[in-house]
Amino acid sequence: MTPDSAATGSLVIHSARLIDHGAEVADSWVRIEDGRVVAVGTGRTWATADEVVDATVVAGPDAVLTPGFIDIHCHGGAGASFDDGAEAIRRARALHRAHGTTRSVISLVTAPVDALAERVAEIADLMETDADILGSHLEGPFLDPAHHGAHEPTLLLAPARDDVARLLDAGRGTIRQVTIAPELPGGLEAIRLIVDAGAVAAVGHTSADAATAVAAFDSGASVLTHAFNAMPGIHHRAPGPVLAAAADRRVVLEVIADDVHLDPHVVKLVFDSAPGRVALITDAMAAAGSADGHYDLGAVSVTVDDGIARADDTGSIAGSTLTQDVALRRATAAGAPLAEAVRALTETPAAAIGYGDRLGRLAAGYVADAVLLDAQLHVVRVWVGDRP
Numbered sequence: 590m591t592p593d594s595a596a597t598g599s600l601v602i603h604s605a606r607l608i609d610h611g612a613e614v615a616d617s618w619v620r621i622e623d624g625r626v627v628a629v630g631t632g633r634t635w636a637t638a639d640e641v642v643d644a645t646v647v648a649g650p651d652a653v654l655t656p657g658f659i660d661i662h663c664h665g666g667a668g669a670s671f672d673d674g675a676e677a678i679r680r681a682r683a684l685h686r687a688h689g690t691t692r693s694v695i696s697l698v699t700a701p702v703d704a705l706a707e708r709v710a711e712i713a714d715l716m717e718t719d720a721d722i723l724g725s726h727l728e729g730p731f732l733d734p735a736h737h738g739a740h741e742p743t744l745l746l747a748p749a750r751d752d753v754a755r756l757l758d759a760g761r762g763t764i765r766q767v768t769i770a771p772e773l774p775g776g777l778e779a780i781r782l783i784v785d786a787g788a789v790a791a792v793g794h795t796s797a798d799a800a801t802a803v804a805a806f807d808s809g810a811s812v813l814t815h816a817f818n819a820m821p822g823i824h825h826r827a828p829g830p831v832l833a834a835a836a837d838r839r840v841v842l843e844v845i846a847d848d849v850h851l852d853p854h855v856v857k858l859v860f861d862s863a864p865g866r867v868a869l870i871t872d873a874m875a876a877a878g879s880a881d882g883h884y885d886l887g888a889v890s891v892t893v894d895d896g897i898a899r900a901d902d903t904g905s906i907a908g909s910t911l912t913q914d915v916a917l918r919r920a921t922a923a924g925a926p927l928a929e930a931v932r933a934l935t936e937t938p939a940a941a942i943g944y945g946d947r948l949g950r951l952a953a954g955y956v957a958d959a960v961l962l963d964a965q966l967h968v969v970r971v972w973v974g975d976r977p
Contacts, residue, residue, distance in 0.1 A: 590687040590970075590971065592686050592691070592971035592972060592973050593971065593973070594624075594972070594973060595621045595624055595957040595958075595959070595972040595973060595974045595975075596623065596624035596973070596975050597623060597624070598622075598623070598638075598639040598640065599620070599622045599638035599639045599640070600638055600639065600640045600641075600642070600957075601618055601619070601620050601621075601636075601637070601638040601640070601641045601642065602618060602621075602642045602654060602961065603617075603618035603619075603635050603641070603644065604616060604618070604643050604644045604645045604652070605619075605644035605645075605648075605654035605961065606651060606652065606653045606654065607619065607629070607655075608653055608654070608927060608928050608931045609655065609656060609931070609935075609936075609950055609951045610936060610950060610952070611865065611929060611936075612928055613928050614631060616631050616632055617629065617631050617654065618630055618631070618632075618634070618635040619654065619951050619959065620636070620638065621638075621959075621972070621974065623975065624956065624957050624975025624976075625954065625956060625957055626950075626951055626952060626953055626954065626955045626957050626974075627953055628953060629952060644961055647961060647970060648962065648963045648964075648969040648970070649963050649964060650964060651964035652961060652962070652963060652964070652969070653927075653961070653962040653964070653966065654951070654959060654961055655689075655931045655934070655959070655962065656931075656935040656936070656948075656949055656950055656951050656955075656958060656960070657689065657690070657691025657935070657948075657958025657959060657960055657971070657972075657973065657974075658688075658689040658913040658914075658917075658934040658935060658960060659690070659691070659693070659723070659935060659938040659939050659944075659949060660690045660692075660693045660694065660870055660871055660938070661694045661723075661726065661766060661812075661843070661868055661870060661938045661941060661942055662694065662696050662726060662728070662766075662814070662815065662843055663681075663685065663690075663693050663695075663696055663870065663873050664696045664697075664698060664728075664872065664873060664875070664886065664908055665677070665875040665877065666681040666682075666684040666685050666873050666874075666876075666879070666912075667680050667681050667683065667684035667875075667877070667878045667879055668680070668875050668879040669681040669875055670875045670884075670885070670887075671695045671696060672698060672700070672708065672887055674711065675714075678712075678715065678719075681875070681877075682719075682722070684877065684878040685871070685877070685878075685912060685913070686721065686971065686973070687968070687971065688878075688912035688914045688915075688968055689912075689913055689914045689960040689962075689968045689971055690871075691721060691958035691959075691960070691971065691972075691973050692944075692977065693721065693722065693723060694723050694725065694726045694765050694766060694942060695712050695722060696725075696872075697726065697727055697728065697729075697887075698728055698729055698740055698886055698888075698889075699728070699729030699732065699741055699744045699745060699888070700730070700887055700888065701730075701744060702730065702746070702752050702755065702756065705727060705730070705756055705759075706755060706756055707759075709725045709727070709756060709759050709760040709763070709764055710759045710760065710761070712724065712725040712760070713725075713759075713762075713763040716763055720976040720977070721973065723765060723942065723944065723977070724760070724763040724766075724942070725760060725764050725765065726764075726767070726768070727764060727766070727767045727768065728740070728768045728793070728794075729744070729745065729768065729794070730744055731745075731746060731747070731748040731753070731768075731769045731770065731776070731779065732768065732769070732770050732793070732794035732795075732819075733745075733770035733772065733773065733794055733795050733796045735796050736796060736819040736820060737905075738794060738818070738819045738905050738907070739887075739889050739891065739898075739900045739905055739907035739908060740794065740887065740889065741887060741888035741889055744888060747773045748774075748775050748776055749775060750775065750779070750782065753767075753779045753783065754782065757782070757783070757788065762787060764786075764788045766788060766790075766791050766812065766942060767788055767789070767790055767791065768791045768792075769791065769792065769795075769805075770792075770794055770796065770797065771795065771802070771804065771808070771810065772801050776805070777804060777805065777808045780805055780808040780810050781808050783809075784808075784810075787943075789811055789812055789942055790805070790808075790809055790810040790811065790812075791810060791843075792805050792810050792813050792814065792830055792834070793813065793814025793815065793819060793820065794814065794819040794820070795819070795820050795830060796820075796821065797820070797821070797829075797830050798821065798827060798829060798830075799827070799828045799829055799830065799833040801830075802829070802830035802833035802834065803833050803837070806834070806837050806839060806840055810840070811841065811941065812840065812841050812842075812843060812941055813830060813831065813834040813840060813841070813842045813843060814843055815843045815845050815850065815870065815872055816831050816834065816842040816843055816844055816851075817831055817850075817851060817855065818845065818850050818851075818906070834863070835859070835862040840863075840866065841863075841866050841868050841937060841940075841941040842859055842863050842867055842868070843868050844856060844859050844860075844867050845871070845916075846869055846911075846916045846920040846923065847871075847910075847915070847916065847919065849897055849909065850872070853919070853922065853923035853924070856919070856920055856923040856924075856925065857923045857925060860920070860924075860925040860926075860930075860933075864929065865929075865932065865937065866937065867932075867933040868933055868937050868941055869917070869920060869930065869933040869934050869938075870916075870938075871909055871911040872908050872909050872911070873908060873909050873912065874886050874891065874907065874908035876891075876893040876896075876898055876910045877909070877910045877911060877912060878910075879910075880893075881893045881895065881896070883901075884898070886900075886908060889901075889902075889907060890902070891907040891908075893910060896910045897910075898910060914966065914967065917930055917934060917966055918965075918966050920933065935949040935950070936949040936950055948977050956974040956975055956976075956977050957972060957974030957975065958972065958973055958974050959971070959972045959974075960972075
């Protein structure tokens with residue numbers, strides 16, 4: 590599927606179940622002009638436009654219209670890894686865009702600092718031409734070796750101030766998120782440095798207990814990287830970072846709803862425990878939308894079997910083969926309300942990385958990214974609006 594541009598002319602999409610801002614409104618219409626939403630209403634009150642789309646004709650009865658999906662944690666797809674440069678990023682983005690992900694942060698796995706500095710600089714350059722890219726996410730190298738997951742443990746580092754500053758400088762203000770294990774030497778100072786630079790510090794790949802996680806959140810960390818994975822779980826005498834995050838209204842919890850990283854009951858638990866603070870991510874690697882087989886995830890060799898990616902040396906889960914439309918279906922199948930699952934794909938991730946005033950809603954003034962789905966929540970049509 591090739592997404593349609595909503596960046597020029599006028600467009601009306603009508604007769605849809607509009608799901609936005611945690612609510613559902615039947616028989617809705619949205620008017621878009623030159624890539625921005627200018628009006629929203631119900632019934633037959635819309636005025637004609639250059640293009641008029643009847644959602645029930647295109648997507649069938651009970652068609653669903655949502656804002657464009659935003660993935661703040663993704664590593665690739667369509668056989669291509671985000672670590673491999675501009676053309677690989679574009680190839681993977683085309684795959685995810687066809688599944689409703691209109692904007693994405695480009696996540697990079699652990700590599701030497703020199704290589705990461707080059708990659709974040711290249712992503713900064715790419716943002717000048719590719720408006721669907723929202724910046725980069727450094728998932729490493731400042732991770733706990735005991736929870737390295739699919740990251741090469743020999744490349745992991747404590748967050749020395751000079752290394753953190755060098756990477757932030759190389760990104761020229763485009764690094765959106767840095768995952769860090771706060772218990773590492775210098776971890777809390779690094780969190781403050783990241784936040785002061787305008788990026789999001791995320792707690793992840795960590796051995797942190799609840800108290801250390803709270804200290805990280807008090808230092809400015811505001812995201813929990815793929816909740817439950819690569820961190821201590823919940824114990825009744827050791828609640829760990831997940832409960833610390835769920836209890837803190839400043840923190841967004843990333844969730845991988847692929848029925849591999851988390852049991853569906855746990856997905857429902859996170860939605861119930863942190864309403865309005867869940868970001869459904871893919872953590873997808875190159876095999877998303879591609880065949881089973883052998884892949885490289887940074888310096889780690891990975892085998893994908895029956896859609897499940899695992900590191901060859903340790904057997905650890907190595908990202909996913911998920912797309913965000915599938916995450917939507919699996920989250921709702923797990924019991925998350927549809928409106929909240931949509932919020933977790935749109936408004937919440939947009940706000941988590943500082944785009945909440947222009948992305949993630951279908952409301953007047955917002956960028957006109959939109960996804961039309963059928964009643965079974967399969968993507969039928971995607972529109973991409975103006976630059977955010």
